[in-house]
Amino acid sequence: MAQIEEVSVDQYKHLVSERALTGETMLLNMGPQHPSTHGVLRLLLELDGEIIINCIPDIGFLHTGIEKNMEAKTYQKAEVMTDRLDYMNTMGNNLSYCMAVEKLVDLDVPARAQSLRVILVELQRIASHLVWLGTSGLDLAAMSMFLYCFREREQILDIFELVSGQRMMTTFIRPGGVWRDVPVEFEAAVRDFIKIFPKRVDEYERLLTKNPLFIDRMVGIGILSKETALSYGVTGPMLRASGVDWDLRKARPYLGYEQYDFDVPVLTEGDTYARYLVRIQEMRESLKIVEQALNKLPMGPVRSANRKFVPPPRSEIGVSMESLIHHFKLWTEGFPAPKASIYSAVESPRGELGVLLEGDGSPKPMRVHMRTPSFDNLAVLPEIVKGRLVADLVAILSSTDIVLGDIDR
Amino acid sequence: MEKSLEPIVKDLNGKFGAEHEEFRNEVHCFIKPEQIVEALTLLRDKHQFELLSALTAVDYYPQTSPRFHVIYQLTSIAKNLSVQLRVPVEGDNPKVPTVTSIYKTGMWRERELLDMFGIEFEGHPDPRRILLPEDTEGYPLRRDFPLGYEEPQFSFNYEEIDLRKPYAKE
Numbered sequence: 001m002a003q004i005e006e007v008s009v010d011q012y013k014h015l016v017s018e019r020a021l022t023g024e025t026m027l028l029n030m031g032p033q034h035p036s037t038h039g040v041l042r043l044l045l046e047l048d049g050e051i052i053i054n055c056i057p058d059i060g061f062l063h064t065g066i067e068k069n070m071e072a073k074t075y076q077k078a079e080v081m082t083d084r085l086d087y088m089n090t091m092g093n094n095l096s097y098c099m100a101v102e103k104l105v106d107l108d109v110p111a112r113a114q115s116l117r118v119i120l121v122e123l124q125r126i127a128s129h130l131v132w133l134g135t136s137g138l139d140l141a142a143m144s145m146f147l148y149c150f151r152e153r154e155q156i157l158d159i160f161e162l163v164s165g166q167r168m169m170t171t172f173i174r175p176g177g178v179w180r181d182v183p184v185e186f187e188a189a190v191r192d193f194i195k196i197f198p199k200r201v202d203e204y205e206r207l208l209t210k211n212p213l214f215i216d217r218m219v220g221i222g223i224l225s226k227e228t229a230l231s232y233g234v235t236g237p238m239l240r241a242s243g244v245d246w247d248l249r250k251a252r253p254y255l256g257y258e259q260y261d262f263d264v265p266v267l268t269e270g271d272t273y274a275r276y277l278v279r280i281q282e283m284r285e286s287l288k289i290v291e292q293a294l295n296k297l298p299m300g301p302v303r304s305a306n307r308k309f310v311p312p313p314r315s316e317i318g319v320s321m322e323s324l325i326h327h328f329k330l331w332t333e334g335f336p337a338p339k340a341s342i343y344s345a346v347e348s349p350r351g352e353l354g355v356l357l358e359g360d361g362s363p364k365p366m367r368v369h370m371r372t373p374s375f376d377n378l379a380v381l382p383e384i385v386k387g388r389l390v391a392d393l394v395a396i397l398s399s400t401d402i403v404l405g406d407i408d409r
Numbered sequence: 410m411e412k413s414l415e416p417i418v419k420d421l422n423g424k425f426g427a428e429h430e431e432f433r434n435e436v437h438c439f440i441k442p443e444q445i446v447e448a449l450t451l452l453r454d455k456h457q458f459e460l461l462s463a464l465t466a467v468d469y470y471p472q473t474s475p476r477f478h479v480i481y482q483l484t485s486i487a488k489n490l491s492v493q494l495r496v497p498v499e500g501d502n503p504k505v506p507t508v509t510s511i512y513k514t515g516m517w518r519e520r521e522l523l524d525m526f527g528i529e530f531e532g533h534p535d536p537r538r539i540l541l542p543e544d545t546e547g548y549p550l551r552r553d554f555p556l557g558y559e560e561p562q563f564s565f566n567y568e569e570i571d572l573r574k575p576y577a578k579e
Contacts, residue, residue: 011543015535060540067525068549072556103433230459230486233514246486340432343463343482343493354463356480371463371482379517408540 015056016046025053032061036139036394039404041378043393050389055382062408070368074334075101076175078365083169085370086406088131091124091160092348094173096370099254100344100355101175104337107309113177113302114255118293119190120163120172121255121346122286126197127156128349129279129286133204136276136398140217142208152193152200159189176310177303187294194291201283209280218273222384222396225270232383233376236351237282238400241275243268248347260289272399279401282349309335334363341367350374350401374406410436414490417456421448427494437493442505445481445496449511452483458492460484461508464518466526470552474499477528481508498528507533525550 012027019025031042040061046054066085070078082093095117102109109117130149137145157167163182164172172179208214224234229242239246247264249257265281267274304310311330312323337359345354351373360366377400385393410418410431418436421427425448427438440448452458463482470476475497482493498505507530509515519530520539527548530536538545547554562570 060542063540065549068554068556106433228513231513232516233461233512233518235460235462244486251486251489341437341467342433342435343491345462352462352484354482356463356465356482358467367467369463369465371465375517375521376514379514 012044012056016054019048019053020046024048030390030393032058036397038135038398038402041402041404041407045390045393047390050391052385052388052390052393055385055393057378057381059378059404059407062404064409066409067368067370071365074363075105075337075365076330076334078368079174080169080171082370083171084405085372085409086348086350086353086374086403087168088128088403089124089348089350089353089406090168090170091120091173092128092346092353093370094171095121095255096344096346096348096353096355097368098173098175099346100342100357101337103342103344104340104357104359105175105309105335107176107306108304109177110301110304111256111298112181112300115293115297116178116182116302117173118255118257118260119290119297120160122290122293123156123159123190123193125286125349126283126290127153129283130156132279132349132398132401136395136401137208139394139398140214142211142214145204145207148200148204148207152197155193155196159186159193162186162189174303174310176306177301181302187297190290190294194287194294197287198284201280205280209277215273217392217395218276218399219271221272221388221392222399223269223271224380224384228380228383229270232380234351234380235373235376236348237275237278238377238380239351240264240266241278242270248345248352252345254346257289260292262286262288272395275399275401336361336363337365345371348373350403350406351377370409372406372409374400374402374404378402378407410434411490413488414492417452417490417492420451420456424448424451435491435493437495439495439497442479442496442498442503445479445494446506446508446511448494449481449483449508452492452494453511456485457487458483458485458490460486461512461514461518462491464508464512464514464522466522466528466550468526468550468552473501476500477503477526479505479522479528502527502529504529504531506531509533524548527551 026047028045028047030045031037032040042058044056045052066081070081079097082097083090085093130153134146134149160170161167164170224242226242226244229239245266250264262285265278267278307326311327316323317327339361341358343356345352354371356369357365358367385396418429421438425440425444427440429436429438462484465480467478477498479496484491519533522528524538524541560570
């Protein structure tokens, strides 16, 4: 067997306090296999009894080199990598990447595709928040929450399977529109969900929101001030729970978000409980958007007609030579993008999901950077757990709603 | 360019001689490495750019002058504006001053750039690799770093490939 290197204080000397070196405080390893770290996150804790003096996150266990891999693929083929980033928000990742490509090559998207994107992305937001609610309930000993939330999430994943054939790694949103039109059962399935879900959220709230055990573990724990949050680049529900009204869907509407009537919940407490309330409220708001978008879902094409970027439908290939050539060119060579750089951001369930895309005139991107929100949201963790108990760390960590695939890329 | 961004770009040009370019309504200003701390302080304190949204880099290999651009994507929540600062850096072992004193975002993002591009941030309080193991050689996101692959092992060549695999063995 290979020698397993023990963690020595030397490596972390500059990060821990003097007292750790004399042995007065204890260094404790939490993770990477700890159930409440939500994946493979390792936290090195310096403890004085139960109190956390220092917290040193160690990430990268899930690093797969997605950004590097995307550089070696054409613009269309690189898209499948984006699903694997934040596996709780696959539709949102597809969307952010496709919007970046569309901005880089200046491609239009038909109205029906825009509305479908809105519906799917908002459903994905609900699904993502449901996983967060279920797992953080589990962390705080509310076991039934996990089962209830996954029941509703299942319904959303069934809708995704209906439209794309895949439950999670959908790659349904494509540059220039969506893969194909939704089947006729789609509307009924979404309506069914819209009908059931508000009652279910009420149920969750009855179980948790005023539950004294839950409140004891959440209120006043892990307070993140507005200034710290901004300085660390924290975005999304975490930032909104700290009193900053910043939602890209409202501030810089994309996909026609300006035509939907919804509120952005903002609280000022900045504690774990505020983050919980913001996310619960966001689920209700997302459902409102889904309903409005479904009500005025326009008819028409779901993919751009620009054949230089979007492959022709299968039916045309058999009868049109030109379509055959376009099909062949697009799937072998790809389309070239200008030698320029763009940054495009969308609001993911976790915050600002930005894509920096730089083309060099060839069909492959020269640089793709995914600005993933979990990365910055986790970076602030050491600041907010200092001086708290180990048991609080579990509550705080689950309230940050990190996805390790999003952090490590 | 949006109207409200014009005075900001003018200010950067006047104070730091920053050239700017535009593409699809986005503004990129070019700043010298030694001026970046000053420029970001100005943007945060005077022009209300509270959020450093993204901090990343691009490698222009085989070009060496400049080889990298370090990119600072800034967002102003108060004014709903964005501006991108680009710092061109020369050579294979570039050095840029750290911005952790202005935006804490740099605490991890600069470590990521050190890890992936080998760009050194002078004065960073904790300059370690962040995603890759400490003993990794090379910087994977540089253009001259091979993409790499793992040789598939079959029963007839299992031992042979195993011998040259770079992981710890007995």
